[in-house]
Amino acid sequence: MPSRSPQLVGRAVRVLVCTEKKTFVTRELSEVRVTFEGIEGDRHAGHTRPADVRTPWYPKGTPIRNTRQLSLVSTEELALVAETLGVPKVLASWLGANLELTGVPRLTHVPPGTRLFFPDDAVLAVEGENEPCIGPGKVIEEHHPDRVKLASRFVKAAWERRGLVAWVDRPGVIRAGDDVRVMLPKPVSYVLP
Template identity: 80%
Template sequence: MARTPPALVGRTVRVLVCTEQKSFVTHDLPEVRLSFEGIEGDRHAGLTRLSDVRTPWFPRGTPIRNTRQLSLVSTEELAQVAHALELPRVLASWLGANLEVEGIPRLTQLPPGTRLFFPEDAVLAVEGENEPCTGPGKVIEGHHPGIPKLASRFVKAAWERRGLVAWVDRPGVIRAGDAVRVMLPKPVTYVLPGSPVNRKGQLS
């Protein structure tokens, strides 16, 4: 008899928003309301966005669907980044995060297509990993001006720990303290016709 996988449930530590266009640093709110465009009032909200270096298959500046409406980070991974940088802490707001969650092991490793369910209807669909860049590193550096090369060191320290980007699958409200239930996508193995496959259905 197949075993039912254990439920994966975490907790929303804080919810954050950025309303300024010249900064990505976020600030705490007790709750945020989500529409199909993202968090109402957040600088990353919108049904579409302009293509950039992350989407080189489009000419830069092409309007495309916005699958990066929200940024999520993990309390545990923030602590790992801080440890790697030899800092007492790294705040979610410094990374421009909209949600900080705890209790979900290896949050950044959740695969694309994962759904995150919140108590008041909101559902997020994971687009993928939010790869680190020097932007948040410069913010961290600004809080620790006496420590050299924090901006560049952040990229390595935050690799596979930077969190996720997601889009709104169902509108609703997310509050600090909410439970978040994780639904992983069904695993799929795609094999090109003619590829050598062993008896277990795996590529040789």
């Protein structure tokens, strides 16, 4: 348990995984085991990953450290996205999320370096905001064929509400229903000269 303050406590509503290659949509499990590679068997697990559109400052395919092992979203922010799109709900699985949390306000704004502590040893470290792309928008659109342009509207609707990516700082097990203790890094302000 973290001794440094400040902290707050949320809850893991759902844990999800994707073991397929042809889709990023995740499916719910009651628990997952995380190692230093990420969620065992998940398509985003690995010590390293090839650089892609998320890291345009590297040549495509360059092996870099995988700091995007898990995708985290919040119930509250998903509800805001659904409201903006005018659909009844947006599911965490449609966004390929691995964890849906509740009780952490403005989850997407939680700063890099934040640690998330789970009861059964697992600790995640926040890499940062997961910027929305059109992929999940297409999935939402498939579920609402009567609605117009949901795919392209998703990126704007989900801006700063699409959650976080994180890596595993300490292996363990994460279960649906777990409390999640949030330890923010020491606040810093850095302004360019």
